[in-house]
Amino acid sequence: xxxxxxxxxxxxxxxxxxxxxxxxxxxxxxxxxxxxxxxxxxxxxxxxxxxxxxxxxxxxxxxxxxxxxxxxxxxxxxxxxxxxxxxxxxxxxxxxxxxxxxxxxxxxxxxxxxxxxxxxxxxxxxxxxxxxxxxxxxxxxxxxxxxxxxxxxxxxxxxxxxxxxxxxxxxxxxxxxxxxxxxxxxxxxxxxxxxxxxxxxxxxxxxxxxxxxxxxxxxxxxxxxxxxxxxxxxxxxxxxxxxxxxxxxxxxxxxxxxxxxxxxxxxxxxxxxxxxxxxxxxxxxxxxxxxxxxxxxxxxxxxxxxxxxxxxxxxxxxxxxxxxxxxxxxxxxxxxxxxxxxxxxxxxxxxxxxxxxxxxxxxxxxxxxxxxxxxxxxxxxxxxxxxxxxxxxxxxxxxxxxxxxxxxxxxxxxxxxxxxxxxxxxxxxxxxxxxxxxxxxxxxxxxxxxxxxxxxxxxxxxxxxxxxxxxxxxxxxxxxxxxxxxxxxxxxxxxxxxxxxxxxxxxxxxxxxxxxxxxxxxxxxxxxxxxxxxxxxxxxxxxxxxxxxxxxxxxxxxxxxxxxxxxxxxxxxxxxxxxxxxxxxxxxxxxxxxxxxxxxxxxxxxxxxxxxx
Amino acid sequence: xxxxxxxxxxxxxxxxxxxxxxxxxxxxxxxxxxxxxxxxxxxxxxxxxxxxxxxxxxxxxxxxxxxxxxxxxxxxxxxxxxxxxxxxxxxxxxxxxxxxxxxxxxxxxxxxxxxxxxxxxxxxxxxx
Amino acid sequence: xxxxxxxxxxxxxxxxxxxxxxxxxxxxxxxxxxxxxxxxxxxxxxxxxxxxxxxxxxxxxxxxxxxxxxxxxxxxxxxxxxxxxxxxxxxxxxxxxxxxxxxxxxxxxxxxxxxxxxxxxxxxxxxxxxxxxxxxxxxxxxxxxxxxxxxxxxxxxxxxxxxxxxxxxxxxxxxxxxxxxxxxxxxxxxxxxxxxxxxxxxxxx
Ligand SMILES: Nc1ncnc2c1ncn2[C@@H]1O[C@H](COP(=O)(O)OP(=O)(O)OP(=O)(O)O)[C@@H](O)[C@H]1O
Ligand code: FES
Ligand SMILES: [Mg+2]
Numbered sequence: 015x016x017x018x019x020x021x022x023x024x025x026x027x028x029x030x031x032x033x034x035x036x037x038x039x040x041x042x043x044x045x046x047x048x049x050x051x052x053x054x055x056x057x058x059x060x061x062x063x064x065x066x067x068x069x070x071x072x073x074x075x076x077x078x079x080x081x082x083x084x085x086x087x088x089x090x091x092x093x094x095x096x097x098x099x100x101x102x103x104x105x106x107x108x109x110x111x112x113x114x115x116x117x118x119x120x121x122x123x124x125x126x127x128x129x130x131x132x133x134x135x136x137x138x139x140x141x142x143x144x145x146x147x148x149x150x151x152x153x154x155x156x157x158x159x160x161x162x163x164x165x166x167x168x169x170x171x172x173x174x175x176x177x178x179x180x181x182x183x184x185x186x187x188x189x190x191x192x193x194x195x196x197x198x199x200x201x202x203x204x205x206x207x208x209x210x211x212x213x214x215x216x217x218x219x220x221x222x223x224x225x226x227x228x229x230x231x232x233x234x235x236x237x238x239x240x241x242x243x244x245x246x247x248x249x250x251x252x253x254x255x256x257x258x259x260x261x262x263x264x265x266x267x268x269x270x271x272x273x274x275x276x277x278x279x280x281x282x283x284x285x286x287x288x289x290x291x292x293x294x295x296x297x298x299x300x301x302x303x304x305x306x307x308x309x310x311x312x313x314x315x316x317x318x319x320x321x322x323x324x325x326x327x328x329x330x331x332x333x334x335x336x337x338x339x340x341x342x343x344x345x346x347x348x349x350x351x352x353x354x355x356x357x358x359x360x361x362x363x364x365x366x367x368x369x370x371x372x373x374x375x376x377x378x379x380x381x382x383x384x385x386x387x388x389x390x391x392x393x394x395x396x397x398x399x400x401x402x403x404x405x406x407x408x409x410x411x412x413x414x415x416x417x418x419x420x421x422x423x424x425x426x427x428x429x430x431x432x433x434x435x436x437x438x439x440x441x442x443x444x445x446x447x448x449x450x451x452x453x454x455x456x457x458x459x460x461x462x463x464x465x466x467x468x469x470x471x472x473x474x475x476x477x478x479x480x481x482x483x484x485x486x487x488x489x490x491x492x493x494x495x496x497x498x499x500x501x502x503x504x505x506x507x508x509x510x511x512x513x514x515x516x517x518x519x520x521x522x523x524x525x526x527x528x529x530x531x532x533x534x535x536x537x538x539x540x541x542x543x544x545x546x547x548x549x550x551x552x553x554x555x556x557x558x559x560x561x562x563x564x565x566x567x568x569x570x571x572x573x574x575x576x577x578x579x580x581x582x583x584x585x586x587x588x589x590x591x592x593x594x595x596x597x598x599x600x601x602x603x604x605x606x607x608x609x610x611x612x613x614x615x616x617x618x619x620x621x622x623x624x625x626x627x
Numbered sequence: 628x629x630x631x632x633x634x635x636x637x638x639x640x641x642x643x644x645x646x647x648x649x650x651x652x653x654x655x656x657x658x659x660x661x662x663x664x665x666x667x668x669x670x671x672x673x674x675x676x677x678x679x680x681x682x683x684x685x686x687x688x689x690x691x692x693x694x695x696x697x698x699x700x701x702x703x704x705x706x707x708x709x710x711x712x713x714x715x716x717x718x719x720x721x722x723x724x725x726x727x728x729x730x731x732x733x734x735x736x737x738x739x740x741x742x743x744x745x746x747x748x749x750x751x752x753x754x755x
Numbered sequence: 756x757x758x759x760x761x762x763x764x765x766x767x768x769x770x771x772x773x774x775x776x777x778x779x780x781x782x783x784x785x786x787x788x789x790x791x792x793x794x795x796x797x798x799x800x801x802x803x804x805x806x807x808x809x810x811x812x813x814x815x816x817x818x819x820x821x822x823x824x825x826x827x828x829x830x831x832x833x834x835x836x837x838x839x840x841x842x843x844x845x846x847x848x849x850x851x852x853x854x855x856x857x858x859x860x861x862x863x864x865x866x867x868x869x870x871x872x873x874x875x876x877x878x879x880x881x882x883x884x885x886x887x888x889x890x891x892x893x894x895x896x897x898x899x900x901x902x903x904x905x906x907x908x909x910x911x912x913x914x915x916x917x918x919x920x921x922x923x924x925x926x927x928x929x930x931x932x933x934x935x936x937x938x939x940x941x942x943x944x945x946x947x948x949x950x951x952x953x954x955x956x957x958x959x960x
Pocket of ligand 1: 023024025026027028082185212213214215216217241242243280283284285287349350351352354355376377
């Protein structure tokens with residue numbers, strides 16, 4: 015069974031988990047468990063995680079964070095965010111966003127997919143080191159409210175990182191799995207659970223119905239541009255005002271000042287989760303400004319109150335979608351770092367009229383759920399099933415810029431719907447259709463996903479061809495479109511041009527580029543490790559050989575000798591996996607020897623006993 | 628789908644929205660609905676008693692953009708036509724003119740039905 | 756209604772659902788035009804216990820879902836995906852009484868010519884009138900009258916829905932009486948107009 019790990023690719027923190035013999039757990043310990051979703055450019059490569067985090071203040075232009083907020087978006091959609099971020103963002107072809115590194119020409123531009131891939135690569139590497147095996151497949155989580163373009167972007171990032179995506183699952187659903195399957199939780203195993211997930215950059219609320227082995231998402235809502243980052247930003251705005259009162263000449267537009275403000279805001283916020291008031295100091299050495307003041311929790315709470323109310327608005331909406339009232343919700347589960355804020359917690363508690371669950375570490379729970387789902391997909395268990403939904407309706411543009419839904423929001427996936435199209439004029443051989451996703455009536459309020467062109471329609475009288483177009487949303491929540499002409503039975507050609515995101519060609523080009531720069535040294539590392547193991551094993555065997563003489567039969571001893579020779583041959587080779595397999599076999603053969611060596615005295619006694627009786 | 632300027636125009640600035648005097652003997656009123664979506668449409672024609680030509684047409688639609696554009700187009704088309712000519716307008720003509728996609732065919736049917744209903748109302752009130 | 760009993764393509768056991776054989780655990784190839792009752796393995800009837808439907812849906816989901824075919828051959832993966840998709844649609848349709856009524860009527864009326872646009876006498880004029888009235892209420896933001904209108908429409912909708920079960924029952928007892936199906940069609944149509952009006956009224960807390 016090939017392992018499939020679970021990855022929580024967060025706005026601020028990323029982590030991975032898997033199912034060990036003792037149960038599901040995050041991979042890595044302490045510092046090594048969490049990878050900050052930050053990267054910093056050095057020469058021709060990237061520092062990722064903690065090392066990059068340290069450079070946020072010292073090297074702000076080259077240090078990139080919150081990339082998740084850029085995934086599958088364009089400049090217009092980002093709005094104010096572009097000015098708030100200390101690094102440069104530009105728009106390329108097809109409105110593709112790029113992060114620009116460098117003071118002057120030649121710039122280096124990177125798509126969010128590539129940057130995200132760097133984080134995934136780091137995680138993959140960490141997991142491989144910790145597990146001592148190569149990792150090729152993963153379940154990756156995304157906010158439930160991610161649309162098709164954002165999901166596609168995530169999948170592209172994984173592909174660039176050399177990870178096969180076994181499944182994309184929604185973060186709140188992953189959390190629900192982790193809770194629901196955890197025996198230690200006194201969570202009601204049948205009933206309606208609301209998962210409230212407020213992380214660094216995104217907010218989701220999902221309602222699930224748990225019954226027996228099934229976790230069924232009933233409805234979901236959210237905001238992919240609302241999270242702890244926005245709490246920080248609100249604080250930054252206040253801090254700026256306070257400083258300006260004392261230092262009217264102060265300037266905050268340079269990357270370093272932006273980072274200082276952001277970092278201070280975040281520490282104030284976190285401090286206020288544990289104490290009613292906190293002191294802070296802001297130093298801008300270049301401007302010769304040092305500013306000290308206090309922040310009260312009441313002020314912070316009223317500051318974020320409109321943002322929290324926005325999340326409650328989503329909660330109200332999702333209940334309506336689910337046709338449920340607050341009283342019918344049996345459990346509330348909190349996920350994400352921003353749910354630690356007491357003011358947030360209090361509001362949720364009041365809204366649902368019950369105290370929420372926070373027992374599993376809210377930072378870890380999504381990764382753990384993804385790890386469990388990975389275990390299921392790998393065939394490790396089949397005692398539960400997750401039925402998720404597509405968050406937003408999918409449809410096409412019709413007359414006057416109106417949006418015609420083909421698959422409605424909150425429909426259980428996978429799902430298929432077909433729609434028949436025809437031509438308007440004689441001998442027309444192609445039809446263009448624009449695809450959108452959203453819940454509003456007009457396409458201008460929905461997300462443009464792409465355009466498909468139906469080609470190769472046999473020439474016929476106008477209105478005569480019947481082109482059946484199949485819209486299929488798979489279990490990842492990703493759309494594919496296929497088409498056939500029913501009268502001729504011909505498969506119509508369909509070309510989907512994504513409006514956001516990378517084409518397969520672009521993904522492959524990026525992958526080629528990155529392979530040129532980076533050598534996949536995993537095999538190399540493994541070889542070294544296994545060769546060392548082999549040395550140790552040989553020593554152990556020699557050491558205990560006198561025991562073997564007495565405890566093992568001659569044929570058993572011969573087998574061991576022979577296998578040792580096989581391992582010696584493998585050591586000379588270059589195939590780490592083959593070496594590992596041979597070592598495992600040797601381990602099997604020498605197990606009785608190890609047992610004997612270790613428990614020799616006990617064994618002697620036992621044998622004595624059995625001889626007596 | 629790329630819609631022509633003209634079509635978008637019919638949607639954003641529909642022609643002939645309003646009502647005609649229902650009690651006028653020369654006015655025929657058609658009230659129709661689409662059970663597919665629950666939308667309703669009223670279309671009225673005014674006929675010259677001498678020439679039997681349609682001299683005015685008005686509509687009011689509670690429905691989608693395609694239904695609004697279809698009825699706007701229908702009122703434009705019937706004006707100046709004899710009632711027999713108007714009777715021959717088909718929803719497929721509307722579909723073609725507005726390049727409506729399949730999910731919107733029923734909206735054009737609504738417009739065709741409305742014309743027919745208005746004419747038959749006029750006829751039934753003007754039987755000799 | 757005759758229920759031709761399909762058998763498993765590998766072990767030939769009579770199938771409960773056309774999608775899966777519970778006795779040899781094999782995915783079944785199925786025709787594209789499969790009906791939703793066959794998908795879930797229930798007789799073609801409006802009477803359907805929602806607990807049983809739910810149970811069957813779960814049972815089948817636990818067998819068909821692509822999550823369980825991760826390492827299966829590609830053809831099987833694909834089949835599990837289409838089977839799950841149709842299962843989801845079938846469940847959604849049969850679970851919701853109005854959708855179930857509409858779907859069942861469509862199946863039963865296959866050989867009969869029904870007037871698909873039929874409505875109660877004067878109903879359309881009333882709907883048009885209500886739409887105009889709703890326009891005015893929405894303009895004046897009169898929340899009291901709006902919610903009164905909402906409740907009124909909602910009650911009428913509930914009354915219509917309550918008729919589905921007895922009417923389908925009547926049809927089962929008197930399949931020769933085509934008037935019953937026509938009556939059902941009229942009910943379904945009327946409900947659609949009421950729903951359209953309800954959709955236009957914004958939610959108030
Ligand atoms: N003790 C705390 N009090 C307040 N906020 C906190 C605390 N701890 C962490 N946060 C905030 O939580 C956010 C990070 O949470 P988390 O790691 O769950 O997010 P993420 O998974 O990276 O983001 P997302 O799920 O939105 O992609 C940051 O905004 C951080 O400032
Ligand atoms: S959707 Fe109702 S008329 Fe177009
Ligand atoms: Mg998160």
